[in-house]
Amino acid sequence: MTMKKEFEIFEQHVSQKGLKHSQKRDYILKVFLDTRKHVSAEDLYRIVKGNHPEIGYTTVYRTLKLIVSSGLAEQVDFDDGVKRFERKVGREYHAHFICTGCGNNFEVFDENIKRLSSSLSKASHFEPQKHRLEIFGLCKKCQ
Amino acid sequence: MKKQGLIPESNIQKTIRIVHDNGRGAEIDFGYNIRQFKCKNGCEHHNHLVCVICGGHTYIDDRVLEDYQDKLAQENGFKPTKQYFKIYGVCKNCQ
Numbered sequence: 406m407t408m409k410k411e412f413e414i415f416e417q418h419v420s421q422k423g424l425k426h427s428q429k430r431d432y433i434l435k436v437f438l439d440t441r442k443h444v445s446a447e448d449l450y451r452i453v454k455g456n457h458p459e460i461g462y463t464t465v466y467r468t469l470k471l472i473v474s475s476g477l478a479e480q481v482d483f484d485d486g487v488k489r490f491e492r493k494v495g496r497e498y499h500a501h502f503i504c505t506g507c508g509n510n511f512e513v514f515d516e517n518i519k520r521l522s523s524s525l526s527k528a529s530h531f532e533p534q535k536h537r538l539e540i541f542g543l544c545k546k547c548q
Numbered sequence: 549m550k551k552q553g554l555i556p557e558s559n560i561q562k563t564i565r566i567v568h569d570n571g572r573g574a575e576i577d578f579g580y581n582i583r584q585f586k587c588k589n590g591c592e593h594h595n596h597l598v599c600v601i602c603g604g605h606t607y608i609d610d611r612v613l614e615d616y617q618d619k620l621a622q623e624n625g626f627k628p629t630k631q632y633f634k635i636y637g638v639c640k641n642c643q
Contacts, residue, residue: 502626513624521613522635529606531597533637540621542628 408438411477411494418475429460433468434477443481443489443510483510484541500538506547592630593617599639606639 499512526533595608621628
């Protein structure tokens, strides 16, 4: 999926919410999509204000909420009380590895987890919608 | 346990905390401020089916899944301490 398609989804969502088109919101979305990392509202604000100091934290926070409600992003939980978000649309399933030593995190793409999730759900007569795998521990450097 | 009235809730909490601190149990955070403690038998795998309708959680006890998670960590040079796997969807009762 191209970024253009994601902008269309966002624009449609903003319109459905009864809000006007805004260049500031478009810029925040662009920064979010470009980072390709797990970012908090504070992280995103820090990047945005580097080029556009006139954009306030509240605008960034509200736009991030709109990005999530449009289905373009979702929250990830790294068990440290910080709300981080990642791109959702057009991404393959991946597990998150979180190092409790240095705080770094990385993603691992693996197809087998989908198969396991499907068979486990079937055995419990459960209709799966999505699954998440978070592995906490120590990375190579911190061991 | 709380409703029985024979054992004070504080005693139960303290006992659970001791088990947790000794590394023989694991605290599970279900979100919505609901926390539970679970014996882990030396393994910290927290695998659950989570119903998005009723909010019910069902523990998944599956050796193949746990082995897969351990293998995935090992392949990536990672030493795991706790692993959370959640499948979100609709449970049998809510379908």
